[in-house]
Amino acid sequence: MTRDRRPVTIVVPIYDDLPGLERCIEALLETVDFSVDRVLLANDVGPRVDAIEARVLELVGDHEGFEYTRNPRNLGFVGNCNRAVLELDQTGNDVLLLNSDTVPMPGFLDEMTAVLESDDVIGVVCARSDNATIASFPYARRNPRATLAPRRTRELHGRTKYLLPRHTVSPVAMGFCFLIRREMVDRFGLFDQVFSPGYGEENDFCLRINEHGFTSVLANRALVLHTGSTSFSGDRGPSLRLEHERILLERYPFYAGAVALFLARYRDAVDVFADAFLPDDDVVRVALHVPAELTNEVVARVLSTLEAAPDDVVVTIIVAKSQIRVARQAFPGAAIAVGGRPRQIFDVAVALGALTTFAQLSALNANAPRWILVDPVSHDVRWSQAVANHRASAIDRILRRFENQSTAWHDGDDLVRLIRMAATSEIDPAALRARWHAVSDIAEATGLLVHRATVSLRRLTALTFGARNPRVVARIRAITGRGA
Structure with a gap:
């Protein structure tokens, strides 16, 4: 000393x-x-x-x-x-x-x-x-x-x-x-x-x-x-x-x-x-991000992946809030989360198809240190396609700067194999840091992440109620799953 x-x-x-x-x-x-x-x-x-x-x-x-x-x-x-x-x-x-x-x-x-x-x-x-x-x-x-x-x-x-x-x-x-x-x-x-x-x-x-x-x-x-x-x-x-x-x-x-x-x-x-960086179990935890539209093809690919995943590959399907009801019907019994779960990260995040919104990109960034892109945007030389897909293409260019791997879809078994390979790859702190800040900056600049400088009267009232009725608040949190 x-x-x-x-x-x-x-x-x-x-x-x-x-x-x-x-x-x-x-x-x-x-x-x-x-x-x-x-x-x-x-x-x-x-x-x-x-x-x-x-x-x-x-x-x-x-x-x-x-x-x-x-x-x-x-x-x-x-x-x-x-x-x-x-x-x-x-x-x-x-x-x-x-x-x-x-x-x-x-x-x-x-x-x-x-x-x-x-x-x-x-x-x-x-x-x-x-x-x-x-x-x-x-x-x-x-x-x-x-x-x-x-x-x-x-x-x-x-x-x-x-x-x-x-x-x-x-x-x-x-x-x-x-x-x-x-x-x-x-x-x-x-x-x-x-x-x-x-x-x-x-x-x-x-x-x-x-x-x-x-x-x-x-x-x-x-x-x-x-x-x-x-x-x-x-x-x-x-x-x-x-x-x-x-x-x-x-x-x-x-x-x-x-x-x-x-x-x-x-x-x-x-x-x-x-x-x-140092997993404490032998399980590979995967965030499977689905496209904005849950087509029959997307549903079939998700089901193929879930079927191919053994017990030591745990898959959580990441959906938008608007997709949650359809996703629960399409994938009964599967773990499903909107954007991700508070205070949870995954070993690998998989984008199953092109990302078309900054919200999807931000969720991918927050979920895992390693990315796999499946069937990303194809870069077509036709101007008609370039105009139609310009937003997805812009997001794709960002994704490709930080991806671990891009692949065409083959089947669930092939994707699980790639996931295992990605999960064993060393995490590069400098590259991870660059990705985290780049995507976070984009999310803030586009207004996707807004941090308010004010507090609502509704929240203050709720805190007053909670202070007087702590057991009621604890029961509500337990029911809604917000107690963790």
């Missing part, structure tokens, strides 16, 4: 969850260079305060790098953080707020501080994690229904972290591991008490300093594992989330649009498709 950097005070707010806290302290003992940095443990008088205090003091003993404090009364997460940073820590150090249910990996703090010092406009730095919303790694997965084990995140992060840029600018940083430049605290304070006892306070802080020209970033090569959602039980957690999201959107109407823009454009392509 290097000592040639600004020191950090690591503030660990404590409430309950003793097993998580034990793992966190043990990890800090192994990963922190106490000749440079210090740890402040701030006990917020939870339901087992005395037992937790005794165990904490047993763990840290007389270790000079740890300071322990106990609040006179419960202040809530926001109040606890504010007291620790604004009143108790008088070092002038940069501050890392670290949740007590985290397990930092070796080198995390050196990497985060290096990112913070790389640019004076960076105000906040967040690590990557297995459980941290937009900072999660991987964010999109080949099989979203499978449990994401910490081991998988560690393995995948180790494989891909040096393929990623060192940091990525994000609208907000996640509060589980929140490194703050001391200047930000001196100028802007810390968390707004309106978000007490917790949820949303870190987002408000990031957006507040951003209005003054400072950014929040993800440190892509730092990893901190995170259990998450251990502070608020029952309905209280969901209710606080929804109520505080409403406050955020009222203060920053562009916030939802900023997050959508980040996910659609600002993430690095390797980040988007990280889970495909």
Whole structure:
């Protein structure tokens, strides 16, 4: 570890969850260079305060790098953080707020501080994690229904972290591991008490300093594992989330649009498709994009492909919203998705016929790092055909810049063979990055992707209703499949 950097005070707010806290302290003992940095443990008088205090003091003993404090009364997460940073820590150090249910990996703090010092406009730095919303790694997965084990995140992060840029600018940083430049605290304070006892306070802080020209970033090569959602039980957690999201959107109407823009454009392509760089199973997952018109010939080709696909080639048929009813009738029992599935990626995307809209091109771009084009647009020398097909030809020229393979249709067996070959091919990060940005730029320039700078009264009303009726919202999400 290097000592040639600004020191950090690591503030660990404590409430309950003793097993998580034990793992966190043990990890800090192994990963922190106490000749440079210090740890402040701030006990917020939870339901087992005395037992937790005794165990904490047993763990840290007389270790000079740890300071322990106990609040006179419960202040809530926001109040606890504010007291620790604004009143108790008088070092002038940069501050890392670290949740007590985290397990930092070796080198995390050196990497985060290096990112913070790389640019004076960076105000906040967040690590990557297995459980941290937009900072999660991987964010999109080949099989979203499978449990994401910490081991998988560690393995995948180790494989891909040096393929990623060192940091990525994000609208907000996640509060589980929140490194703050001391200047930000001196100028802007810390968390707004309106978000007490917790949820949303870190987002408000990031957006507040951003209005003054400072950014929040993800440190892509730092990893901190995170259990998450251990502070608020029952309905209280969901209710606080929804109520505080409403406050955020009222203060920053562009916030939802900023997050959508980040996910659609600002993430690095390797980040988007990280889970495909090192598959954790022997299954090939395929997005089969059908043309705008489901002709009898198209239906026959899809059925031929589905019949030829063995158990280890899992095909999802990608259709437009207007095609969903017809597709379900034509392909009973098949997996069908409109454009794709939220937070799911595939190993290979197949365009089964010419793409004629930018929406199809954008969906193909978002689905997989590898493309196979089947029967793409034929380049006819007749002007009558050139005029009739000029839009599809333009899209085809874009496709051919980034395809892995073009082929004429033969049968389902031949296509499955090509899919297997494509799935074993190495992903070229530079080519993938060029494709991702080119198609994303086209989608935005043509108005296909629109990120709104306002929030509707309908959404604010829905958030208010949800905060008051969290169980009803949870039931609706479960029924509509939006709970994942």
